[in-house]
Amino acid sequence: MTSPKTRIVKDDARALYVLGLKEKAEGRLERAIECLDAALAVQPDFPEALCSGGYILQTAGHYDGALAFYGRAIELEPDYFDALFNRGCLHFALKRLEPAVADFLRAAALQPADAGAQSNLGAALYESGRLEEAIVALQTALRLEPGLIEAELNLGSALRRLGREDEAGEAFMRAALLKPDCAEAYCGLGIVARSKGDFKQAMDYYDCALVFDPALEEALSSRGALQLLLGEFEAGWEGYEHRWIDGHRPIPVCEAHFDLARPETITGKKVLVVNDHGLGDTIQFFRYVMLLADHGADVTFAGPARMRRLLASSGANVAWRETNDFSGAFDATIAISSLPRAFSTVETTIPATVPYLFAEPDKVNFWRARMAGSGLKVGLCWRGSQDFRVDPRRSIPPAALGALAVLPGVALYALHMDVGPGELPAELAGCVHVFGDDFDRGPDAFVDTAAVMQNLDLIITCDTSIAHLAGALGRPVVVALRHVAEWRWMLERDDSPWYPTMQLRRAGAGDDWFELFNRIAADIAEQTQEKEKD
Structure with missing residues (x-):
């Protein structure tokens, strides 16, 4: 334990504190708290007693009390490493990521050679989506203490989220070598193999993970998603039931089955x-x-x-x-x-009759008036959720859309409520129509977007909700996908069994979006020529 700065402590307070530590070590937590409370009654400005009391309260599940004790200790001694570290751990456990990062940053600055502080900082940064910073902290932790399995696992996850699959695989493999029965390491290796298109290797890794931990939900859900991707629906749906990871399941698994051939x-x-x-x-x-x-x-x-x-x-x-x-x-x-x-x-x-959702006629007419003009009208959606957990790499780099800007006879419309200054490259910014502040700004989602889609000849979108909306409306839509896409788009097909009016266009190996959009632009040029003939 790292003590705070030297402070004069009364002898009887110190004695009660030491007795409290002894009671804690012997598992008598209630008695330990009594001793520490007595020490603090004698001397309220006793940071060590406050920090130890906070830890005991945390262990007993009294989180608010623990935070109060840690907070008071830090007020008395702002550079008290143990109090900052412990409070950071509690914030992290409670999913309070911003204060956890702040506490771990302070702790790591106080003791830069403490591998635990660097590792926990990396974990908190990772969960906050600050991936580049997380990698730096985790690599620092591993230089200080190469055997930290959790740091290797978090490093692998952060690298994978950034598309650095080879490095991610190396981190997961190091974790597996450190602990040969580490199910999480094999699951990570499986996810990396899947992203590279090595589906057999991925399945082998998932199976290996499940040998060591048959209940590991990430391995079960990842294997299920891979089976769905491969068209193995029956087994895939079973694995997909484990898609709620880390206790986020809203309701228990339901075993009800509905059979259209058995009306009862x-x-x-x-x-x-x-x-x-x-x-x-x-x-x-x-x-x-x-x-x-x-x-x-x-x-x-x-x-x-x-x-x-x-x-x-x-x-x-x-x-x-x-x-x-x-x-x-x-x-x-x-x-x-x-x-x-x-x-x-x-x-x-798959029940694939479309359309099964419909735009409102008055809104269709309203937006038609705002979109008057000739040419092929094309709607664009280039980004979805930027939450790193839902794969922001599905989004399209705006610069890749440049191939569309030079197409003659094409009018481009952004299907985004907000397009930031400088978000689009200059050659696109001047020719992509952005709708105003009245576009889907009300309490109801997508009602304006649906109406705009009815006035478009084609929608081009990344893998996000816009793709599903266009498909459900039965509109002509092209979905631009990564080389190995999410399970619902399956493999090597240019259509979707879920949406009959949808075309799938896939990037080549390495996810070259620019090459993909050159192909898409060539398709549109051909459509434009056909429309001019008509």
Whole structure:
């Protein structure tokens, strides 16, 4: 333990403090707290007693009290390493990432050679999405103490998120060598192999991870997603049920199954469907909510209020409620992303009738007036969520869109509510129409976007909710994908079994977006010529 600066401590306070440490060491935590409280009654400005008391409170699950004790210790001694480190650990455990990073930064600055402080700083930076900084801290920790498995695992994850697969694989392999039964290391190796397109190797690594930890949810979900990517739907849906990692599962797994050939499994059943992922998933899987309602189920959908207006355009007979309202008695409570499993979906049974969502006619007319003019009207969406956990590498570098700027007879429209100054390269900024502040700024998501799409000849988008909306509306849409895309787009096909009006265009190995958009631009040039002939 690192003591704070020398401070005069009364003898009886020191004696009570030492007794408290002894009681703590022997497992008598309540008695330890009593001793430390007594020491603090004698001398309230006793940082060591406050820090030790905070740790005992933290161990006992009294987190607010622990934070108060650590905070007071740090007020008395701002450079008290142990108090900063312990408080950072508690903030991190409570998912309070910003204060955790702040505490670990201070602790690491006080003791730059402490591998634990550097490792924890790296972990907190990683969870905050500050990947480059996380890598520096984690590499520092490993130079100080090469055997830190958690640092290797976090380093591998951070490198992988940045697309540095070879380095990530090396970090995960070092972790596996340090601990040959480290399931997380083999899972990481599997994810790296998948991103490189080595699917057999990836599957072997996932299987190895599950030998060492059969309940490792990241390995189960990653293997399931890979099986879906490969078209192995039956096994894939089972693994996909483990997609909620780190305790984020909103509801228990539902074992209900709905069979269209057996009406008794659907008709009259009270079913609560719970939204569980992003808006793109909501749009993609809402077709199953409609399927339940169309076959006589009494369906309630607990989802985002801002999606209600768009989803209601389906005409489905559905009751609506807030996302986290699970109250009431139901025959089945199921996550919307679990419905394909519940219907035993395989590629040939995907319900793919489009459109199943519709734009509002008055809004279609409103935006048509704002988009008057000749030429091929093309809508663009080049970025999705920038949360590093949902793969921001799916987004398209704006500079790659430059191939579209030189196309004659093409009018380009941004399908983004906000386009920052300088976000688009100069050759595009002058020719991409950006809608104003009244574009989808209200409480209802996508209602203006849907109307604009009805006035477009083509939509080009990255893998995000815009792709699902265009597909659900039955609009002509090209989805620009990484070389190895997310599971729902499968492999080596230029169409989607989920959306009949969708074309898939994939980058080559190495994800060369510029080459991909040169191909897309050539396709559009051909369409423009055909439209001029018509």
